[in-house]
Amino acid sequence: MSEQNVIRTDAVCAVILAGGRATRMGGVDKGLQIFRGRSLTAVALDRLRQQQGGAPARIGINANRNLAQYQALGLPVWSDTIAGFAGPLAGFLAAMRQCQGHCDYLLSVPCDSPLYPLDLLPRLAHALLAQQADVAMAMAPERQEDGSIVLRPQPVFCLMRTRLADSLQDFMDGGGRKIGAWTASQRQTKVAFDAAHDDPRAFSNANTLDDLHDLENP
Secondary structure (H helix, E strand, C coil), X not given: CCCCCCCCHHHEEEEEECCCCXXXXXXXXXXXXXXXXXXXXXXXXXXXXXCCCCCCCEEEEECCCCHHHHHCCCCCECCCCCCCCCCHHHHHHHHHHHHCCCCCEEEEEECCCCCCCCCHHHHHHHHHHHCCCCEEXXXXXXXXXXXXXEEEEEEEEEEEEXXXXXXXXXXXXXXXXXXXXXXXXXXXXXXXXXXXXXXXXXXXXXXXXXXXXHHHCC
């Protein structure tokens, strides 16, 4: 698969991250919680399929419990290969291993941000190619207590080359667990989603059931 001016969607695999413990939500399986009548994972899947420029060629779910319920969505389920609920990086790694040899790129999205942008993939892909990077990470505006707005990295929203799997394996085998620490060791670029047309809640995530209910409101 060759790079030109754009990354073809048949070169992209995507993973919906639903493998965490959701301790701030009382330990429920977050990806199966209901948002506007459907599970959060189903909503995340719909937004992947609606990406501008086309959906990723392959989509899987990273989950570590209730596997049959996730499989009922008609997607492959990729569980962590590192034990102990090792965090989102373990989901990255599980997906990379599944996609290597099929797709050159992996797009990651969490299950708990049901309003994420429908142009996420093309904007990350454009930046990755333009900057000749190996990882492109989203950034979004966040209001501070003093009313100011700052751009914050959104590390679970990444487009990365699947050839990074061995690097990630080594990082995790060495005890690394933070996405930012690993991506900082790669050629990375960060993409601001702060244009006038961008939804200010696009990257808001449901850490608690109250957060989830708040996001349901227009």
